Amino acid sequence: MELIFSERMKNMNGTATREIFKLLSNPEIISFAGGNPAIECLPTERVKLIANDICASPDFPRVLQYGLTAGFPEFRQELCKYVETAGIYGAEMQNVLVISGGQQGIDLALKAFINPGDVILVEDPTYLAFLQLANSYEGVCKGVKANDDGLDLNDLEEKIKKYNAKMLYCVPTFSNPTGKTYSVENRKAIAELTAKYGVIVIEDDPYSKLRFKGEYVPAMKSFDKTGNVIFISSFSKIISPGNRTGVAVGAPEIIRKMEIGKQGTDLHTPNFSQMITYEYLKRGYLAPDLEKSVKIYGDKKAAMSKAIAKYMPEEFECTDPDGGLFIWGRFPEKIDVVKVFPEAIARKVAYIQGCVFFADGSGNNYIRLNYSYANTDMIEEGIKRLGDLFKEKLAE
Ligand SMILES: Cc1ncc(COP(=O)(O)O)c(C=O)c1O
Structure with missing residues (x-):
């Protein structure tokens, strides 16, 4: 056939x-x-301990049952606190969605916004799986020049106007593939520029916690005044990639659309995985x-x-x-x-x-x-x- x-x-x-x-x-x-x-x-030993505790808990049947698409409420509450470590303050339950790894967050953001032919600006070079995924939604990726400070702001503005760009995807801290980090000024300027033109930003952040040198830089999302930035953080590189947990932070309307998209994708992130990450954070292991x-x-x-x-x-x-x-x-x-x-x-x-x-x-x-x-x-x-x-x- x-x-x-x-x-x-x-x-x-x-x-x-x-x-x-x-x-x-x-x-x-x-x-x-x-x-x-x-x-x-x-963290094999810690996860073993947590997993045993979860199984021994009287609450265990709840873990084996279907759960809410947005994630366990207590986990989401914990995540509102967690994202403060990236400089994002004031997040409430309606701003956070539990995701099955950062990859799913990107997928749900694309699903929520991209129609065939829509232009998505990306740093050149960028995360290859993003290019693949954008392609599957029939988005058209166009590269933006970058320098040691971050994105070239003139090139960004020119391309936003030229292509009437719908979205910008970037990895501002320890980028994959370059390892480079955008400066604070560059982040602020990108947040302002994209807000001015109504461009949705996916700020993908799987690596910022893995800093062995230099100064902490707050997330671009912390400079977002209009709600156009979706911050996507993952526990893959800092706890376990096999456990498949992460969090998307954004304006309530965007998070709601992504939640609806997630219903179609996997109903919810596996409860056991959520509980492991939740307990890991709550117990102060990170x-x-x-x-x-x-x-x-x-x-x-x-x-x-x-x-x-x-x-x-x-x-x-x-x-x-x-x-x-x-x-x-x-x-x-x-x-x-x-x-x-x-x-x-x-x-x-x-x-x-x-x-x-x-x-x-x-x-x-x-x-x-x-x-x-x-x-x-x-x-x-x-x-x-x-x-x-x-x-x-x-x-x-
Ligand atoms: C930039 C970037 N985004 C997203 C991901 C996806 O990671 P995960 O879905 O495991 O969080 C990766 C994985 O390597 C990555 O490098």
Whole structure:
């Protein structure tokens, strides 16, 4: 039988990172490709304890029953407090929606706002799964230039006007893929500019808690005066990605629409997952655990930067993030990292090709390197392998 898929799904393939997940299962390959938190940072003992307590509680049948789409009320209440750590004050129950990871928050925001052909502005480069998802709603992504301070405000305004843009998607803190962070002034200016033109902003924030250097920066949402910013935070990188919990914060009308969208998607985030994250936050485990994780990530990042300086060709330029999970690097244009990739795999080292992060598919001379998953010895060995390989390629 011929399968005739929808127009929406026609151009969708598995994302490069999901495909590369398969490579992670080969222990011989040193992978800088995924975005997994370090295994040693997963709070296994604490979650075991919480899970036992949940099962032993007289309230346990409530966990096994259907729940509210917006999430457990006590969890949502806790989340109103939690987002204060991102500089977002005054959130009430009607402003928060429990989501099954940040990815679902993005999906629900797109579902609520995007019609086929609507233009969505994104930082160039941006999170590749966003590009895929936007495509599935038949949105059209256009890249906005960025500099070390954040988005180029002139380019942003020009493109908002030129395309009559409906939405802006950005990862202002420790971006995936670049690891860069927008300044406070840049955040304020983006909040003002998008409010002026009535552009909805998705502020995607899975990484801000993973800061090992530099000053805390409040969320862009904290500068939102008109309710056009949707803040999406996830517990994947700081508690567990497998537990699938996160929170969306926004104006009540937007949250309500996203809640209705969520009913169609999964009815509600699994109660057990919600309860684990709720108890984890309520018991005050996050701050001390983060302190340890951030130290681990800082050490791994330092090991990668050191190895890059030692082994990579001198033409290779890269970012120096203060947090998050990624370093972003650029080779001279004659290097095509897509073509080189099979040779890297043959030498048992993996990276992500930069072109998947650009709205127009350009950027074949860029790579994203993840430093959270491998240990420091593997980081040194993997970067050495890449350095040798790319030095050979540059000499050809
Ligand atoms: C920028 C960004 N947004 C969203 C996600 C989705 O994460 P989750 O759905 O696990 O919260 C990721 C995961 O890597 C990411 O890097």
